Amino acid sequence: MSEERNTGGRVMLPEPTLRRLPWYLAYVKMLDNQHIEYVSSTQIAKEINVDASQIAKDLSFLNIKGKTRIGYEVHSLVRELVDFLGFKRKHNAFMIGAGSLGAALMQDVGLSQYGLNIVAGFDINPELVGTSICGIPVYSLDELHRCQQQFNVSIAVLAVPVEHAQEAANTAIESGLKAIWNFTPYRIKAPSDIVIQNTSIYAHLALMYYRMEEKKYMNKK
Numbered sequence: 001m002s003e004e005r006n007t008g009g010r011v012m013l014p015e016p017t018l019r020r021l022p023w024y025l026a027y028v029k030m031l032d033n034q035h036i037e038y039v040s041s042t043q044i045a046k047e048i049n050v051d052a053s054q055i056a057k058d059l060s061f062l063n064i065k066g067k068t069r070i071g072y073e074v075h076s077l078v079r080e081l082v083d084f085l086g087f088k089r090k091h092n093a094f095m096i097g098a099g100s101l102g103a104a105l106m107q108d109v110g111l112s113q114y115g116l117n118i119v120a121g122f123d124i125n126p127e128l129v130g131t132s133i134c135g136i137p138v139y140s141l142d143e144l145h146r147c148q149q150q151f152n153v154s155i156a157v158l159a160v161p162v163e164h165a166q167e168a169a170n171t172a173i174e175s176g177l178k179a180i181w182n183f184t185p186y187r188i189k190a191p192s193d194i195v196i197q198n199t200s201i202y203a204h205l206a207l208m209y210y211r212m213e214e215k216k217y218m219n220k221k
């Protein structure tokens with residue numbers, strides 16, 4: 001039986017496939033910039049260290065099929081991946097907590113290439129409220145509900161101190177936001193219709209340190 005789920009006409013992919021698709025996209029985008037027309041799953045496999053048959057399977061979930069002996073048409077592969085991953089649609093978001101990390105995310109031009117458009121920031125620090133970061137206004141958290149109605153935003157990017165994470169998430173949910181991209185280390189509790197995506201750059205750092213130690217140990221042997 002296929003791992004793929006089909007709910008209401010929208011194909012739901014297995015999570016590992018969803019995690020791999022942006023890697024394929026990054027690679028084929030590079031080929032597209034070099035005006036390369038076709039790429040095989042074997043070539044992609046060599047570059048990103050995923051089995052060629054797995055790549056073909058992942059892409060077949062999206063109904064993308066390569067041509068025998070030629071492979072995939074690079075330009076249309078880029079287009080279909082961008083479309084599928086939702087990077088082409090604009091998703092308006094609120095930044096909750098405009099401190100060190102929040103401000104950095106508000107300044108990051110790369111996010112918009114992935115469809116995320118931060119339209120306002122919210123903070124409780126009176127020194128930040130009323131300012132703007134890269135042209136994005138910072139409001140008091142009390143104004144979140146009013147702004148949600150004005151901008152019709154569904155995503156909150158959460159970068160408040162850990163001890164305020166749940167309370168800030170509650171405010172976002174009560175104001176009608178439907179998804180929280182959570183950068184705090186706190187595991188947010190939320191109703192089942194709310195999407196919570198936890199992200200940590202630190203988790204990958206620990207993995208890197210671990211691998212460095214592992215390599216040191218292997219080289220000593």
Ligand SMILES: NC(=O)c1ccc[n+]([C@@H]2O[C@H](COP(=O)([O-])OP(=O)(O)OC[C@H]3O[C@@H](n4cnc5c(N)ncnc54)[C@H](O)[C@@H]3O)[C@@H](O)[C@H]2O)c1
Pocket residue numbers: 096097098099100101102122123124125128141158159160161162164167168182183184185199200201202
């Ligand atoms: N996931 C990651 O990779 C990653 C990386 C860096 C930081 N973090 C986390 O992000 C969070 C913020 O870190 P930082 O370094 O930017 O801290 P910071 O202190 O510089 O910024 C936090 C901001 O949140 C504001 N704030 C506090 N309570 C609030 C509330 N209830 N509503 C709205 N704003 C509120 C503060 O006034 C401050 O401006 C922390 O939880 C930290 O652990 C995660």
